[in-house]
Amino acid sequence: MSTDDGARGDDTGAPKTIFGKILDGELPCHRIYEDEHVLAFLDIFPLSPGHVLVIPKERKAFLHELSDDAAAAIGRVLPRLARAVMRTTGATAYNVLQNNGAAAHQAVFHVHFHIIPKHGDRGLGIAWHPSALAGGDAVALVERIREELE
Numbered sequence: 405m406s407t408d409d410g411a412r413g414d415d416t417g418a419p420k421t422i423f424g425k426i427l428d429g430e431l432p433c434h435r436i437y438e439d440e441h442v443l444a445f446l447d448i449f450p451l452s453p454g455h456v457l458v459i460p461k462e463r464k465a466f467l468h469e470l471s472d473d474a475a476a477a478i479g480r481v482l483p484r485l486a487r488a489v490m491r492t493t494g495a496t497a498y499n500v501l502q503n504n505g506a507a508a509h510q511a512v513f514h515v516h517f518h519i520i521p522k523h524g525d526r527g528l529g530i531a532w533h534p535s536a537l538a539g540g541d542a543v544a545l546v547e548r549i550r551e552e553l554e
């Protein structure tokens with residue numbers, strides 16, 4: 405799968421992203437959590453108070469490029485971080501957002517997960533335009549996706 409529609413933040417020798425610079429200590433951040441594989445810090449332009457970014461230390465632009473180890477490390481810590489953000493902000497609803505590709509609103513090409521508390525009107529706004537799933541299409545789609553699974 406190719407999603408090469410922006411500057412990449414990976415380990416291919418491409419220019420360093422903002423998050424790469426944060427990882428290397430070249431830019432500051434409001435650090436919340438760090439372990440061997442993961443860093444979490446406040447988003448500099450929050451959609452709501454408590455908007456946190458969680459990034460792998462592995463330098464990949466897109467989620468589908470992450471190693472199993474990096475993905476597992478993120479998955480292990482996301483619920484803990486969400487609990488801490490909710491307790492701290494008092495929010496009872498939140499979104500976890502993860503954009504891949506400029507067309508999908510990705511601006512920084514280093515994998516990141518947003519934790520965005522919902523406070524009244526503040527937080528993530530979603531335009532959701534569903535269509536009905538056609539039975540025949542669904543069967544074919546499932547077969548093809550299963551074939552692609554590694």
Ligand code: 5GP
Pocket residue numbers: 422431433434445446447448449450502503509510511512513
């Ligand atoms: P994306 O649209 O790529 O999913 O989100 C990128 C996020 O990175 C945005 O929410 C933006 O506010 C945040 N961001 C961009 N530059 C910086 C920065 O220098 N420091 C921090 N902490 N966040 C940043």
